[in-house]
Amino acid sequence: MNNIHAIELSEAMSQEACLEALLGILKASLSEEMWGELKEAVYLREDTSSTYLGNGLAVPHGRVASLGSTHIVFGISRCGVDWPSGDSKANLVALVGIDKKDVAKYLSILQKISKWRKFNPAIFDSHDFDLIKNSIISYFQ
């Protein structure tokens, strides 16, 4: 999978600011129309129910028709992003943009992220962005 990116999120970021930062990374690789659709789908999904999975992991995502390739942007936060409240702080936010028809692929990605988190329980204690970034990107490649 080539469309994988990772960024370090600044301190004390809100959920909305985090989503904007992650979506911003994808602006260059998508058409304006497609990017707009993805953004709308991500916010709509978050409105339906929170995408916080527990263990400091949130996976906001948007399923867009005719998106074609799959895009993942990992946002790594040292102090955690309120997702959406302080009770559920996300240290790793994985934004997934995926074609609507790729249901199995979406589930596979989600399962992979959850497995990575489960097998690396103490990785966020290191506060080492590069270590976390390399670990998760290599896990996906």
Added chain:
Amino acid sequence: MSKLRKLAFGALLRIRKYAGLKGRGGIYFYAIIVGSFSAFIAAIFQKCTQLILSLLTGTKGGHFVEAFEQIEPWQRIFSLSLGGVISGLILLFASKKMRKKATPYMEAVAIGNGYIPMRSNLLRSLAAIVTIGSGASIGREGPLVQTATVFASWFGRKVNMPLPRLRLFIACAAAGGMSAVFHTPLAGGLFVCEIVIGVMSIDILAPLLIASCSSYVTVITFSDPSPLYEISSAHLTQNASVALFALALGVISSLLAKLWLSALASMRAFLNGNQYWLPFRLMLTGAVVGGISIFYPEIVGNGAHIIRGIVSADFSIEQVFALLCFKIFAVALFFGMGAIGGVLTPSLTIGNMAGFLFAHILIALGVPLTTEEIIGFSLLGMAAFFTTAAAAPITSLLLVVEFTLAGKMIFPLTIGVLASYFVSKITHTKSMYAASVSGNMLPAFNKPMGEVKIGNIFRKSLDTVLISDRFSSISKRFLRSSDDVIFVTTKKKKYIGAIFRSDIIQFLKSEYLSEVIAEDIMRTDVPTLSPETCIIDAIKVFSGTRYEALPMVDTSGIFKGTIYKSDIITGFSEVLRRERVSG
């Protein structure tokens, strides 16, 4: 306990994987197992009815008529009335408290999704055990086979059998049950193939026969191996006059069967009303039949005693005539009032009596007949009557030959059966199983092709999920059923999308996806069909997609049910075949 169950299922799944049971040959293995299992269910069912009989009559069980002959007149009324009240209360409880309604196995095999709810059906079986055990004039084969298929449906879904295999597996359980009841390994399989499935193909018939033979082997290993009514004395000379008499009896039996079916339908329509009155209605029926049994104890039970009496020349013509009238009345009353039981043996009994009376009419007209020939005609009447009642000539023929061992009468039997079948066709007689095997589709198939709408042949599957329902509950539903698709709606049943088994099958047991919701995995590009869509247009829609099932949605977007491609094709070919035959 649950750990043990998990281990057992794990072992079973491993056996299935390594023995190649998922392949085409696997069904033969399952057929052997389920056939044998059905025989045990039959034995348990019989023991339970005998226990009820002992409890209600204070006798040692055994045959119903013998037990009733031993007890006082008031006890006969008491036994049947009490049995009626208890079974009525059980049925009332099942209908009010069970969320999932009982599904007849014939419907599950012929047109359904193979799902036969466990609790509601077992409660109905319990009600049937009480009714039959109290001496009601109905057969035990229906509820017994239903009980065996409930477990088959449960097991088939547990091991994730695909839908066509699940249906065939349930059909195998039914064949095993029939074989165990009548000691008829050949007719047991044919009954299900001809009546329930309606297709005579070796791919279908072979597993059914394996199941019925496996059941028969189990029966003869653990109980009496003799035929149900061995009548070696029956005889009909093979000459032109007997052929003519057989033809006449076939016609008369068919017309009688038509009247009998009309009586059953009318009684059901007039008597089977408010459910709350069910215990009272069944008690009243029990009291009436109990009253008759004071004078004619032979009318209790399924009628096997009458058949044995006739073939042993125990009854006079007056007795048989009276028994025929009372038997028809009693059976129709029980079914009309809503009792659960089988109608096969009572039908055979009525046909048997009709054949006996026909033989005596011939004697009155000056035709000399021996006792063996009278018995022969009574068997012919039985086969011909059942042919029209069940719309199953081959099963009728083999059933009678197999459980009487009257193979040397095959020629006149064939003539009688064919005559009956011919008359049933020209009189447009619907068999007693027609409603169960065709569901709501039959009326649709009788229309011209252009008028058959999707609204006539959809399935009312209103078991939907909401957009925010969790993956865990959705995967549970897929694991429990064989459905290929679950539809997503709003709380007000407005259609939103569809979740396909094929999309999520590899993740059904994943522990990492509990937070996923229906919205994340549903498809919204699935074409919808309206109730007014013509069957031909529906075929075009299906041919443009890869889906096996599509949602039916009305003009205001409300989800109404599921349209299966297989139903569309069945409907299309059925209408085409009818139009081709009728010109």
